[in-house]
């Protein structure tokens with residue numbers, strides 16, 4: 398069996414990126430509350446960069462608010478969808494496929510950076526946030542949402558807790574390794590931003606209600622996260638045994654024809670000096 402990809406570029410240009418493309422409507426619906434919070438903080442005319450923009454749902458919402466927005470993401474399949482959606486809808490947004498941690502943005506070319514769960518994946522987060530700071534004018538702002546701990550977000554780990562023991566072993570992960578929960582420790586996040594030169598750092602807990610149709614649950618349960626990455630590597634009989642168990646793990650979150658959970662997040666803001 399092939400090793401499971403570990404670099405973030407492989408990850409987001411492979412199975413995980415394709416899953417986000419396939420499930421983009423479900424995920425955009427699910428995270429609408431976070432999109433709303435990000436958009437409400439912006440004004441018409443601001444030059445905004447959405448970091449780790451994925452398939453661009455939040456970027457387009459920002460562009461509708463401000464008049465224009467730019468999204469950057471390391472995933473070619475996700476950026477292709479974002480570009481196609483902008484073209485099809487006529488929303489004034491542009492998209493760039495690049496590693497945001499290293500890309501040479503024009504200095505001070507943005508008034509605000511935003512991100513919905515797109516900044517927890519940098520190999521060197523201090524260098525990445527220092528690079529991003531240079532893209533923002535003096536006095537410009539940073540605002541992003543990141544996950545608090547896995548324990549506070551049981552929905553997110555329901556499938557892997559239920560069937561993880563039946564899946565091929567995954568590479569061991571340390572808490573600070575790039576990944577979904579790598580910003581769970583607020584003190585660490587504060588340290589990263591301060592070392593990267595950001596000021597006026599605030600890290601507030603925010604619980605956001607998330608909902609999506611129950612009919613999308615099987616696809617969500619079997620395509621996302623470690624389970625989604627492992628299942629394609631199993632044979633048909635193994636998959637057939639695991640898929641119902643993965644879906645059943647979400648039973649506590651099913652409410653009629655909807656799935657509901659709370660996203661336990663950090664709402665992080667900072668200013669460029």
Ligand SMILES: C[S@@+](CC[C@H](N)C(=O)[O-])C[C@H]1O[C@@H](n2cnc3c(N)ncnc32)[C@H](O)[C@@H]1O
Nearest residue numbers: 409449450451470471472496497513514515518
């Ligand atoms: C959890 S997804 C969130 C996507 C999007 N913000 C949303 O809410 O739909 C994380 C995103 O970060 C992107 N990403 C990871 N590392 C990156 C990097 N170094 N530069 C740019 N994007 C990156 C991934 O490709 C992925 O699209």
